[in-house]
Amino acid sequence: MTETLVRPGPRRRDAEATRAAILKAAKKQFARVGYDCTLRDIAGEAGADVALVKRYFGGKEALFVEALKDSFRANEQLDWDPASFAGEMAEMLAGTPHADEARTQRFQFLLRAATSPATAPMLNALVQERLLVPIRNWLGGEDAEARARVLAGVYIGFLVERLIRGEALEGREREVFVERVTAVFNALIAEA
Amino acid sequence: MTETLVRPGPRRRDAEATRAAILKAAKKQFARVGYDCTLRDIAGEAGADVALVKRYFGGKEALFVEALKDSFRANEQLDWDPASFAGEMAEMLAGTPHADEARTQRFQFLLRAATSPATAPMLNALVQERLLVPIRNWLGGEDAEARARVLAGVYIGFLVERLIRGEALEGREREVFVERVTAVFNALIAEA
DNA sequence: ACGCTATGTCAACCGCGGTTGACTTAGCTT
DNA sequence: AAGCTAAGTCAACCGCGGTTGACATAGCGT
DSSP: OOOOTTTTSOOOOOHHHHHHHHHHHHHHHHTTTOSSSHHHHHHHHHHHHHHHHHHHHSSHHHHHHHHHHHHGGGSSSSSOHHHHHHHHHHHHHOOOOTTHHHHHHHHHHHHHHHOTTTTGGTTTTHHIIIIIHHHHHHHHHHHHHHHHHHHHHHHHHHHHHHHHOOOOOOOHHHHHHHHHHHHHHHHHHHHO | OOOOOSSOOOOOOOHHHHHHHHHHHHHHHHHHTTTTTOOHHHHHHHHHHHHHHHHHSSSSSHHHHHHHHHTTTTGOOOOOOHHHHHHHHHHHHHHHTTTOOOHHHHHHHHHHHHHHHTGGGTTHHIIIIIIHHHHHHHHHHTHHHHHHHHHHHHHHHHHHHHHHOOOOOOOHHHHHHHHHHHHHHHHHHOOO
């Protein structure tokens, strides 16, 4: 945090830092609110001026694409453990949405993008590259293509369900939910 | 010019018919485009004036709620055949989205509503009443509550996947997809 | 120290779209 | 036929929000 000792604190004019701040805020807002969020909100959260969005990214749409790409850059190779994947996922899905959780944010972002007519067109290629291909590689084996599609669909569906549900499940309902979801995921991971 | 008939055909001023036309167009547009669609578009498609939306519904938000309720009115009791449900669904999901297909339209509507921050709040109760309860009753048996949640989530997920995918699957990929999806649905329908 | 340029600020601009109210007219009543 | 009311039309209003360009200034090179 305090690594700028010799230098006179963080430069108050740092294009790169500002750009990064805007991008970060954009990822957060696009994930939380969707494409309808305002540039003024994004800029405000980044502590920057609206006009800089235009300067650094060209416009709202370009910022969105950039944010989307950046959001899924970390997703290129999956590091999930096949043995525990299903259970962890189910537990996560049974709970409440955490906006700060990186993975959730990424996929909410994807979801917003997919369901917004303004952004859906720019998505197809990216989904292929950043979601289906990694899942396919992670799955491996026969017919990984189609199996990846099914897995991705199920995954997205549970995210939507949680989005609609809003609150965490409890008691026996939670147990049953986790158990069933785990079973679904495990069945989909299995090769045949 | 030459329509001096005795009966002037359908009344040119029919509040009820106009209202119905607007509602129908609204359901279509909200499902296809989402909440961002314009009232001018809706009114245009209905052959009515924008101002009539205000007169008959009060405003855009009220129209949306009305359209959403109306859209799911027909969904209160499900009549799917448990034996063929999974397979039919999987076949449908492997194909392309048809905007005119009633069931698809309803769920796209739901999806748009769920993922739009402007409308998500008005959705929770409706989903309970018009989606989860019917599915739960249809499923029956032990823990129908939690199982309905899982089924609904998976269902929605596949609809999103198809939305993103855009085009129909073919060949072996389609076969595998259909087979896996069918298996998932059947597993979720089964009581234990 | 002086200026140059990249960085950041500010205030408009402009179209879009929901809303509003005044106006026109069809269709019924008397 | 005259008039009244509901149904429909029209044009303007207004805020929102993305965009734009003019302006201010920090920080570096000379």
